[in-house]
Amino acid sequence: MPGFELTPVGTVESTLTDQAVAPRQGDEGAPSAWLIFFPAYAEALTDIAPGTTILLLTWLDRADRTVLRVHPRDDRARPLTGVFSTRSADRPNPIGLHRVEVLSVDGPRLRVSGLEALDGTPVLDVKPVLEPTGQR
């Protein structure tokens, strides 16, 4: 089966630059960050308002795509586990999935809370949270 080409729609601007010290999850003390969207995609953003909780999809560009099993949270005391049962960034398609709150909107820039993605991480998509609403 052939591969598919992702097109980044923006980028993360964050104070987090060092993977070794970054929080592993957004709810573990991750800072607020900016999402800077490229002008070509501004129209897709127009209905996002402050206070909204969104799902952010990113491309974890520093991941090792050859990894299929990991010790969860790099804890050697925990047994090797298939990456599909973990949130490891190292996986065949390193798509980051982040549930964050929109703090403010400044044109094609969104300020979001609690994002563990590193500075420069490409943004792929934004979706409403997965609730069984039948509305979206």
Add this chain to the structure above:
Amino acid sequence: MPGFELTPVGTVESTLTDQAVAPRQGDEGAPSAWLIFFPAYAEALTDIAPGTTILLLTWLDRADRTVLRVHPRDDRARPLTGVFSTRSADRPNPIGLHRVEVLSVDGPRLRVSGLEALDGTPVLDVKPVLEPTGQR
């Protein structure tokens, strides 16, 4: 910014073949389906057990990637809305996100409940559900 290449890790085997009549969301009467993983990725699957709820990421290969605004649910009475505020398949990076339950595991095949993805849809990733557990 350059693009990134996704590598499908498997494919959806479903009775749904016609987008025009398929449910829009998994909780709107979507059928159970098989996820058939390619042998190279079997090791990543080994810890997934029946009864687990997972997040499935797919590549919605029949989507229109040029669309930035839609009438939600194709309802012309609803105003045009930026796709990042909707679950439209048509969007710059058509990554499908599905919350499904694993019904059974048969080697590199998972039977899952309530999947609205069409037959032949490429599978990109499987993740644990987004809960603030600090465990995964």
